[in-house]
Amino acid sequence: MNNIIKITIILLTSLPSTTFSQNAKKNTVLFYDTAEPFSDGLAGVKRNDKWGFINKRGKEIITLKYDYIRNFENGFAEVRVKGKWGFIDKTGEEITPLKYDEIRSFSEDLACVEFKDKWGFVDKNGKEVIPIKYEYIKDFSEGLAGVKLNGKWGFIDKNGREIIPFVYQRINEFSEGLSTVVLNGKGGFIDKTGKKVTPFIYDNAEDPSEGCIPVRSNGKWGFIDKTGKELTALKYDDFKPFSEGLAAIKSNGKWGFINTKGEEVISLQYSSTTSFSEGLVGVYLNNKSGHIDKNENIIIPLKYKHVSSFSEGLAGVEFNEKEGFIDKTGEEVIAPKYYYAKPFYKGVSIVKLNEKYGIIDKNGNELTEIKYDKIYDFDDDVSFVILNGKKGYIDLTGKEVIPTKYYSAQAFSDGLALCNINGTYYYINKKGNISIEVRKPKKSGDVIEIENH
Secondary structure (H helix, E strand, O other), rough: OOOOEEEEEOOOOOOOOOOOOOOOOOOOOOOOOOOEEEEEOOEEEOOEEEEEOOOOOEEEEEEEEEOOEEOOOOEEEEEEEEEEEEEEEEEOOOOOOOOEEEEEEEEEEEEEEEEEEEEEEEEOOOEEEEEEOOOOOOOOEEEEEEEOOOEEEEEOOOOEEEEEEEEOEEEOOOOOOOEEEEOOOOOEEEEEOOOOOOOOOEEEEOOOEOOOEEEEEOOOEEEEOOOOEEEOOOOOOOOOEEOOEEEEEEOOOOEEEEEEEOEEEEEEEOOOOOOEOOOEEEEEEEOOOEEEEEOOOOEEEEEEEEEOOOOOEEEEEEEOEEEEEEOOOOOOOOOOOOEEOOOOOOOEEEEEOEEEEHHHHHHEEEOOOOEEEEEEOOOOOOOOOOOOOOOEEEEOOOOOOEEEEEEEEEOEOOOEEEEEEEEEEEEEEOOOOOOEEEEOOOOOOOOOOOOOO
């Protein structure tokens, strides 16, 4: 499945999919070869090379009969049998026949489908609303989709009407009302009526950012507005996207900033920069770094080896190979002592000291011991941690809400995480309670009981 790690468990002996002890209250016991993270309330599971779906109560909602599946998204999943794809809904009803050679997820209520080397679109009722006749297609974006016919690209609307003629060699999806297209080897921009808003003279172009469009010709970058008006000459060697109204630009090895009018408002003298955040930007000059404001006033003296962008009022700084944090007055509110410190997120930072990790608050208080082998980024206020090779979870207060006892674990998805302890795999919730027992190696004749949830 796309970007998903599959966890496979091998039983010592074969067991049936549902087992009851003589005294049990007919609790369902699930034995699957592979289980996927939950998405949209359902999780894909596999047994004997066939895939289906269970819900968060462990009930098998969709029969294990598919050769391959993709996770549910917005109420639909893509499934495959004997090399052919189709869509099912969350009841397991096949909304399209399984006849397509390839399909993609829905975008703006329509999905791309391929049949016998031709592409078209189906709606959420499974109806082929745009004929399967195109050589290739892109997803709908801002009401239009790029499609290729007879070797040329154009655009159609959701009724299949040709809105922009099939004359282009390459196209991109619409963004902020514009699409970059290539005609006769040169790129330019068109609007949603097909009108050319720029000349076709560019070698490369990026998506609009704060109303400004980066374009390149003869190896040099510049900016135009959404009408095609040139905001800057094409003279820069590199650039960074706009942030807080300013974009970093580079020329002759030096960086500075322009505003959305194309005016150079911060001189090109810096060897490197971060991006503006909370009104300030990190700059590097003569192997030292600090922060300046939008008027190029030095707010934080350039004395550090490295600085990061401000986040939640604090910025990371490195001094004498150690990292800490400063506020916007330049006061070192957390003295540099860590080997590594991540930007603050919801009031906490992940730090590293003596090859171990912990988290601190904005006053420098250690919310956990600096003891973990690894702490991953917080996701939905919970972080996945490793201690002595065992996995668990902490919250933003540093509390170990789920003990580090699992041999393997996944990040939480849709409120549940798949974990393994002593060879038994469970879905657990964020309180550490077992939601579903997926599979447990047992000797022949042993019986597993779990509570209904």
